[in-house]
Structure formats: C-alpha cells, structure tokens
Amino acid sequence: MRLSIRHTTTYRYEHPARRIVQAMRLWPAPCEHQQVADWQVRVGGRLLKPRSTDGFGNAEATLGLEGPVEELVVSVQGQVVTGDTHGVVRGTREPLPPMYFLTTSPLTEPGEQVGALLGSLPADRGEGVAAAHALMSAVRDRIAFQTEETHAETTAEEALAHGRGVCQDHAHAMIAVARQSGVPARFVSGYLWTDSESESPASHAWCELFLGALGWVGFDPANGVCPTDAYVRIAVGRDGRDAAPIRGLREGGAVESLEVTVRVAQALQQTQSQQQ
Known part of the structure; x- marks a missing residue:
C-alpha cells in the first residue's frame, strides 16, 4: 500500500518565547515492510533534515530558535510504501539488544495495577504470540478508548486505574x-490509515514485543490487532517520552497552545492504478 501523510503541529504563545529547543x-x-518514497x-x-541517530536507532534533529517566537509550525508531508x-x-x-527493553521507564513503572492485570491473565494463555494476543485483549478490556481523559505524561498505572485512555495508554x-x-517490550510512534480519511488530532502509537525466533512483533492494543500495511512506523523507545515525535523546552512563552492535525490517505498514484 502506498500511503500519503500530512502532519502539522502548530505552537502559539500568548507571550513570545525567548528561546525554543x-x-x-x-x-x-x-525496513522490510516500509520504504520511504518521499x-x-x-x-x-x-526544510529540516535529520542530523543524527539517537540511542534507539531513530533519525533525529535538534532545533534551536532564538525569539521572540509567537508561532511555530512544524509540517510533515510524505509518502511511504x-x-x-x-x-x-x-x-x-x-x-540495542532486546534484553535492554526489559528495563522499566518512567511511564511504564509497574505497580499494583500492572501486577493485578498480570495476575488476572488466564494460566492457559499459552506462550509467545498466543500469550501476547491474550495480553493485548486484556489491556483493551481494561482501558476503554476515550479521548481527553489522559495526557502525554499519564503512566500505565494511572491509565489502568482510571480505566480510560488513548492508544499511548494502551x-x-x-x-x-x-x-x-519477562518479555522485552518497547513503544512505537507512527501513523495509521483507516477507512476514514478525515483529519485526526493525533498520530498513532502501539508496542512491539520480542518473541524469540520471530524477533520483534508489533501489537496495537487500542485496535486489538497486529500492525498491517495500514501502519507507518516512525520511532521506538522505552515509552512515549523516548519515541515522541517532538519534545522540547522553551524559555518564556508562558502560555502555550498546541494544535495538531494528521491526515493519512491512500496515495493518489495507487488509487489511479487500481481504477485502470
């Protein structure tokens, strides 16, 4: 599948920021299942190009701006096959070796809620892929998908206790x-194409588990499926902080507003070829 992506992030400051990083x-x-066409x-x-690779293998660029900055627009446009x-x-x-991803992180720190969910899993859930699917179903049952109930810094414990959240929380x-x-696991940020090609206020997130001979396998508990050709994989990390599309600091700009729009569609080139 050839997917076309437009992702715009707009920051506005009530009082101009003096410096932004x-x-x-x-x-x-x-990789084997995605090739970047543009x-x-x-x-x-x-135009901004990646200048380095972070410790997780993600392409990265660090941007520094001197103010005053009243508005900053970051736009992404491209096609991926x-x-x-x-x-x-x-x-x-x-x-990094897979075992590194057994290490906990601030947003995945285990506690009472994580322990309770682990203890509730059926003893006969099997191993490997079967066990991962059972876990994915259990997470989806415990956290109902609902927007505006959590935020970027909500932990796994908090989301499980609240019982509501979004794809990052799942x-x-x-x-x-x-x-x-005892299964290595990591966070993935990216994009998802659905039948609806309307704009969304966010990108997508899922996870990958390391399952022996299969290696890394993706699971999207928010939708209850393994990623297909409708997914575009961008960055990985221990949790959402490591793989966040944009993270930064600012000096000044006391009141910040953020607007995000994402549109993922089948590319026109593919649609035309299918109609011929």
Missing part, C-alpha cells in the same frame, strides 16, 4: 505487563 523524531526508517519535514517553512508482515518487524536498525500498559512477565 526541540528534539524531533519525525522520519520513518526503511518525505519532507519543514519548520517555519524551511508499506507491506503486511502480520506484525513481524524485519530489517530495522537495532543498536501501549504503556501492555509494555509494563509484558516486561513484568
């Missing part, structure tokens, strides 16, 4: 429980 992970890496990131209309490998991830850059909960059961 942002780390951006907005570039998809080619990709451009622009900040304030100027994807394939369906039933969630199995192959051909990625892996600077991913954090599944990662936390998987690690507690």
Whole structure:
C-alpha cells in the first residue's frame, strides 16, 4: 500500500518565547515492510533534515530558535510504501539488544495495577504470540478508548486505574505487563490509515514485543490487532517520552497552545492504478 501523510503541529504563545529547543523524531526508517518514497519535514517553512541517530536507532534533529517566537509550525508531508508482515518487524536498525527493553521507564513503572492485570491473565494463555494476543485483549478490556481523559505524561498505572485512555495508554500498559512477565517490550510512534480519511488530532502509537525466533512483533492494543500495511512506523523507545515525535523546552512563552492535525490517505498514484 502506498500511503500519503500530512502532519502539522502548530505552537502559539500568548507571550513570545525567548528561546525554543526541540528534539524531533519525525522520519520513518526503511525496513522490510516500509520504504520511504518521499518525505519532507519543514519548520517555519524551511526544510529540516535529520542530523543524527539517537540511542534507539531513530533519525533525529535538534532545533534551536532564538525569539521572540509567537508561532511555530512544524509540517510533515510524505509518502511511504508499506507491506503486511502480520506484525513481524524485519530489517530495522537495532543498536540495542532486546534484553535492554526489559528495563522499566518512567511511564511504564509497574505497580499494583500492572501486577493485578498480570495476575488476572488466564494460566492457559499459552506462550509467545498466543500469550501476547491474550495480553493485548486484556489491556483493551481494561482501558476503554476515550479521548481527553489522559495526557502525554499519564503512566500505565494511572491509565489502568482510571480505566480510560488513548492508544499511548494502551501501549504503556501492555509494555509494563509484558516486561513484568519477562518479555522485552518497547513503544512505537507512527501513523495509521483507516477507512476514514478525515483529519485526526493525533498520530498513532502501539508496542512491539520480542518473541524469540520471530524477533520483534508489533501489537496495537487500542485496535486489538497486529500492525498491517495500514501502519507507518516512525520511532521506538522505552515509552512515549523516548519515541515522541517532538519534545522540547522553551524559555518564556508562558502560555502555550498546541494544535495538531494528521491526515493519512491512500496515495493518489495507487488509487489511479487500481481504477485502470
């Protein structure tokens, strides 16, 4: 599938910011199931290219701006050709051994809620893929999908206690429980194409578990499926902080407003070829 992506993030400041520093992970890496046909990131209309690779293998650029800054627009536009490998991830850059992803992180720190969910899983859930699917279903049952109930810093424990959240919360909960059961797990940020091609106020997130001979396998507990060719994989990390598309600091700009729009569609080139 050939997917076209437009992702715009607009920051506005009631009082101009004196200085802004942002780390951006907005570039998809080619692998067996995705090839980048075209990709451009622009900040304030100027083209930005990745200048380094972080410790997780993600392409990254750090941007510093001197103010006064009243508005900052980060736009992503590109096309990616994807394939369906039933969630199995192959051909990625892996600077870290899988066992590293048994390490806990601030947003996946286990506690009473994570322990309770692990204890509630059926004893006969099997191993490997079967056990991961059972965990994915349990997370989806425990956290109802509902927007505006959590935020970027909500932990797995908090989301499980609240019982409501978004895709990031589902991913954090599944990662936390998987690690507690001895399975390496990591967070993935990216994009998802659905039948509806309307704009969305957010990108997407899911997780990957390391399952022996299969290697890394993706699971999207928010939708109850393994990633297909409708998914575009951007960055990975221990949790949402590590894989966030944009994270930054500012000096001044006391009141900040944020507007995000994401549109993922089948590329026109593909649609035309299918109609011929």
